[in-house]
Amino acid sequence: MKKISIIASLVFSLYSGLSIAATANPTPGSLTNTAKGKTIVSSTGTITILNSCSLSISSPEPVTYTIPTDKVDKYINFRLDIPEPRCKELGGTVYFWGADTRDGKLVMVNGNDRYTLMTTYGGVTQQQRGSGYGYYRVSKGTPAQTISGVVSKNVGYKPGQYTVTLTGFFSLN
Incomplete structure (x- = not known):
């Protein structure tokens, strides 16, 4: 009798497992109907997405103009x-x-001596906004862009060592 009981129990367990496995997965709608009249609880989590993408501006090679x-x-x-x-x-x-505070051009600075430089742009994606400042769109495959200050042969510069600064940032879409 014990043997028959164990076999019957195993068969019933196996049959019950199959019937549960054959039941369709519940949907949010069916769960809402099942939960009617019951206390429903929930919890909320947060996800923070940070932008650590940045622009790289290389320091140019020194220029000597004699x-x-x-x-x-x-x-x-x-x-x-x-x-x-x-x-x-x-x-x-x-x-x-x-x-340059007026139009964002590149400027050579040495103490009180300042010379605004003509600014040129290199790169097929360039979209200039002003005479010395601008922007360009970045997407997959966008090559590096070159921004150049022209030390013109037609200007009478005072001798000295000058600094030129370019500032920028990258903004995700």
Whole structure:
């Protein structure tokens, strides 16, 4: 009798398991109907997404302009890039400007001596907004861009060591 009881119990357990497995998964609607009249509880969590993507502006090679022997313009070249490929894939915009407070052009500064430089842009994606400041869109495959200040052969610069600053940032879409 014990043997029959054990076998019957195993068969019943197996049959019950199969019938439970064959039941369709509950849906939010069916759970709401099942929960009517019962106390429902919930909890809320938070997810914070941070933007650690950043713009890289390379320090340009030093430029030496010799008066009066240099007869051609010289260029100080800044290279702008988003180094992380995933940030490029997300898409965004790079904004940049020089130190000129009026129009954002690049400026050579040595103490009180200041010379505003003509600014040129390199790169097929360039979308200029002003004469010395601008922006460009970034997406997967966007190459690095070059922003250059022109040390013109037509300007009478005072001798000295000058600094030129380009500022910018990257904003995700």
